[in-house]
Amino acid sequence: LTSERYGVQRLPFAHVSDADLAFFEHLMPGRIVTDVDELKLFNVDWLKSVRGCSKVLLKPRTTVEVSEILRYCNEKNLAVNPQGGNTGLVGGSVPVFDEIILSTALMNQVISFDNVSENLNKYLEELDFIMPLDLGAKGSCHIGGNVATNAGGLRLLRYGSLRGTVLGLEVVLADGSLLNCLTSLRKDNTGYDLKQLFIGSEGTLGIITAVSILCPRKPKAVLQTFTTCKGMLGEILSAYEFMDSECMKLVERHLKLANPVTESPFYVLIETSGSNSAHDEEKLSHFLEQVTAADLVVEGTLASDDKKIKALWALRERITEALTCDGSVYKYDISLPVEKLYDLVTDMRTRLGRSAKNVVGYGHLGDGNLHLNITAESYSHSLLDAIEPYVYEWTSRYRGSISAEHGLGFKKKHYIHYSKPQEAVLLMQQFKAMLDPKGILNPYKMLPAKAT
Ligand code: FAD
Ligand code: MLT
Ligand code: ZN
Structure with missing residues (x-):
């Protein structure tokens, strides 16, 4: 085994021995893969851009088995690479060296399925927005306190909890240092979501000094394509996807899919999922009429039957595949x-x-x-x-x-x-060291090595 791959030095983890294999075989008879050919699929990522050289893959079925595996690996200093469907696009799902692959392929049981199912406010209302959180205590409570208690409130059913609607936080830690995680991005998967630690921490971990929160639009029709769409279809809108003409050409060329509308610089795919399909369709065609009349779009097509819906989604969903053919x-x-x-x-x-x-x-x-x-x-x-x-x-x-x-x-x-910021990265490294002191879980991934 080489000691360096992709410019990364192998850390001094133990190598899997016959005794280790015997332990795993005893724990999960028949659910250990050591066959080199069979392992190839799990050692390479979906994009076929990185390849590991693991010699063993484990397929636990229960949480207890996962716990036993990790307890053992931690004790023996064996590195582990958790793997789900291996569709990750950043090389996080496959080993770099000979890490043991812990696959969740057999952990696919459905455990249960439920079939049921005032100032800030005033300020926002004037701008045609509302707070996602509404409490009987409004007018008295403060947003910092709402976040520190992870308050639920009357609109939770519709807009979800603060864990979803708080986009960023600024916190002063016990030692007086400032942690600035005050982003207002809807998506940001760069490392651990540190703000979650402070939501509901009841003042025990830091003082929240600023909050960035996602506010829904006041439910009424508003005009322009995205703004119009959000305004007109807001409560039933479930997807608003876009692709440029180059993407369309790629899916046409490599996957032989047909473009159902006039050639344009951009294409948008809108999906609604309201409770009444006839109502959805009526709203969608009304929306289409309006944006076409306003010259926001050149042409649109509506789909309500399954076959056409799937065909429209394929144009967007299969871009990734078309790109790999390019x-x-x-x-x-x-x-x-x-x-x-x-x-x-x-x-x-x-x-x-x-x-x-x-x-x-x-x-x-x-x-x-x-x-x-x-x-x-x-x-x-x-x-x-x-x-x-x-x-x-x-x-x-x-x-x-x-x-x-x-x-x-x-x-x-x-x-x-x-x-x-550097302080946030440092804190992430400290959390990682606290929860996984030997660093056996998915080494070489997500965080840069700590400066020594
Ligand atoms: P894997 O690829 O196996 O693993 C991903 C990471 O999670 C690795 O770091 C792995 O170690 C870790 N991991 C996996 N399971 C566990 C576990 N049980 N416990 C702890 N760690 C674990 N992503 C999006 O966000 N949005 C999209 O729209 C989207 N579309 C995609 C379309 C295509 C065609 C492809 C190929 C990928 C797409 N992705 C998308 C990326 C990818 O599908 C997602 O990241 C997905 O969530 C990975 O799931 P997985 O089970 O395949 O995990
Ligand atoms: C997507 O939105 O299609 C996925 O995230 C995959 C990709 O980025 O190619
Ligand atoms: Zn995506």
């Missing part, structure tokens, strides 16, 4: 203020010129989440140098997130500082 893919998953979202794509297109085959943008517009992807005939170091760190600097300049939803994994861990 060549070597450089993937970026960025959160930015919506009005800046596409500028990064056009800027990158100009910057890279003919050195890239395609520079495309698609993603979850409704969440301010852009997937910027660049393809080339083959992998080139000089192309990578032209993209990075430029793309991260650009994102950081507009206070975006360098990983909105895919995480940092193995590939992006060194770029965390473009989205998180």
Whole structure:
């Protein structure tokens, strides 16, 4: 086994011995994979961009088994790589060296299924928004206190708990130091979500000095395509996705999918899921009429039968697949203020010129989440140098997130500082050391090694 891969030195974890295998076999008879060919699938990621060389994969069925495995591995200093469906896009799901792969493939049982189912307010109302939290105590309680107690309130059923609607926090810690996690991004998967630790901490961990909160629009129709859409379809809207014309060309070319509308620079896919489909359809066609009449869109098509719905979704969902058919893919998953979202794509297109085959943008517009992807005939170091760190600097300049939803994994861990201050990274490393002192869980991933 080489002691260095991808410029990373193997840490001094133990190597799996025959005695270890015997232990696992005894614990989970018949659910250990050591066959080299069978292991290949689990050692390589979905994008086929990174490959580990694990010699054993374990398939626990219960939480007790997972607990036994980890207890044993921790004691024996064996590194473990947790793996689910292995569809991660940042190289976090496969080992770097010979880490034991702990697969959750057999942990797929459905455990239970339920079939049922005043000042700030005034300020927001004037702007046509509302607070997602509404308490009988409004007018008296403070937002810092609401967060520190994780208050529920009357609107929880509709808008969810503060754990979802608090987007950022600023906290003063016991030693007086400031932790600034005051972002207002809808998506930001750069490391641990430290703010969650303070929501509901009842003042025992720090004093909350500022809060950023996601406020829903006051429920009524409002005009412009996204604003109009949110205003008109707000309560039934379940997806607002976009793709550019380059993406459309790729799914047409590589996957032979048909574009159902006139060729355009951008395409938007809107999905509603209200309780009454006839009502949804009526609202959607009304929306389409309005945005077409206002020249916001050139043409639209509506789908209510399953086959057509699936065909429309395939255009958006299969972009990732089409990109892999186009060549070597450089993937970026960025959160930015919506009005800046596409500028990064056009800027990158100009910057890279003919050195890239395609520079495309698609993603979850409704969440301010852009997937910027660049393809080339083959992998080139000089192309990578032209993209990075430029793309991260650009994102950081507009206070975006360098990983909105895919995480940092193995590939992006060194770029965390473009989205998180040094103190936050340090705190994450300290939490990691506290919960996993030997560092056996998914080593080499997510966080940069602590400076020694
Ligand atoms: P894996 O890929 O196996 O693992 C991902 C990470 O989670 C690894 O670090 C792994 O160690 C860890 N992990 C897995 N299981 C556990 C566990 N039980 N306990 C602890 N750690 C664990 N992502 C989005 O956010 N939005 C999208 O719209 C989206 N669309 C995608 C479309 C395609 C075609 C593909 C290939 C990927 C897409 N992804 C998307 C990325 C990916 O699917 C998600 O990150 C997904 O949640 C990973 O789940 P998984 O079970 O495959 O986990
Ligand atoms: C998506 O939105 O399609 C996924 O996140 C996958 C990707 O980024 O390619
Ligand atoms: Zn996505």
